[in-house]
Amino acid sequence: MSTDDAPAPPTEADLLDATWQQVTPEAARRMLIAAVQAFAQRGYHATTTRDIAALAGMSPAAVYIHYRSKEELLFQISRLGHELALEVLRGVADSEDGPAARMAAAVRAFARWHAEFHTTAKVVQYELAALSAEHHAQIAALRRRTEALLRGMIADGVTAGVFAVPDLTGATLAVLSLCIDVARWYRPGGRRDPGQIGDLYADLVLRMLGAA
């Protein structure tokens, strides 16, 4: 094997390690990553704390050393996951490109994130209903910021006369919906890799917004 082959695509484990690097100590991170995998595959309610502990290679009681409850584990995943997704959009929002290029970059990055980190994204986007009322309210606030960021980018394009959008709120809803739903249908090893999905969606959205 030569050393100058194209780099192998990162494994699922690599991606999860990178995603959750900030969680410490290491045992708490291992437990959280195990929970993300189990929640994504089976859903929150179908996952037992014994499943999570076994995936993390520890005893069932070890869950409660680092987390108060199974719901608290979901909340930490959801909170940090939403912040990561928000960061992806913010990284693009500050660019000095024109509104159309910036919007294309935002959709490309956001859709791509939902494919590449689909395991995390599935939990973040589809397990909200299992959160307690207090935790759900905190997450809802983060989601409103995401929506506002995207709406602002579309509004800028309209103001600049680059986009032709009869219904700003409706268009924002549709763009957000399109990107989020990637986490539902994406399968690794499918015909499109995450980068290609980002490119495809950036193009489709620009047309949807009537970009000049």
Added chain:
Amino acid sequence: MSTDDAPAPPTEADLLDATWQQVTPEAARRMLIAAVQAFAQRGYHATTTRDIAALAGMSPAAVYIHYRSKEELLFQISRLGHELALEVLRGVADSEDGPAARMAAAVRAFARWHAEFHTTAKVVQYELAALSAEHHAQIAALRRRTEALLRGMIADGVTAGVFAVPDLTGATLAVLSLCIDVARWYRPGGRRDPGQIGDLYADLVLRMLGAA
């Protein structure tokens, strides 16, 4: 109260009764409708057979008079629900309009269905993972027919030179995804009623497809 007021919008119960009219006997239908409501609100795994029976006004054991198991109840909901959704698309596919008008009508009807019958649609679209392998395979076949129907309508438009779509499969995926996701975010009493969502989405999709 005059008798020529605008007709009141149908209640949730009206919609569910209309949706599941074909299920007999009446007690089996009541049980199934109760299951749809519970599965949509809490999710399949968070719903107990006691929840379902209580909603239907019967004892926990009554579930098993008409259905072999809780999973069989989900399967019947999923199978009939997918057939209803498919019927919505088929009702439009046979029209003799041009490709663009037909596609607009399809998206309008399909998106609208996912809003109006959002309770049913949520179970149909988001609880597939809880089905047994055999049942899941049957449902997957129905989903492939839905996708093929939509792809055919887009392909017709491309052939006729009315749509400009660089990636047929990708565009089909995006359109389907957009409509399905309506069931996730739609809330009755929101700023858009189901008809308006259908109109909005028909317009957005035509632009996405580069309709002449």
Added chain:
DNA sequence: CTTATGCCTAAGCGCTCGCTTAGCGTGCAG
């Protein structure tokens, strides 16, 4: 050495789950 602290496991508590069993009441055939 002793003692204290932090991370972990073995064991298990109380509860609720999906589902079964035994039997009741009603309506209809003979």
Added chain:
DNA sequence: CTGCACGCTAAGCGAGCGCTTAGGCATAAG
């Protein structure tokens, strides 16, 4: 009237759930 089939309920079984408790084994300070 009798007898049986059907749709239902009351009661409960075995299993598995989320989470707790008691204690073991390191490390490190005194």
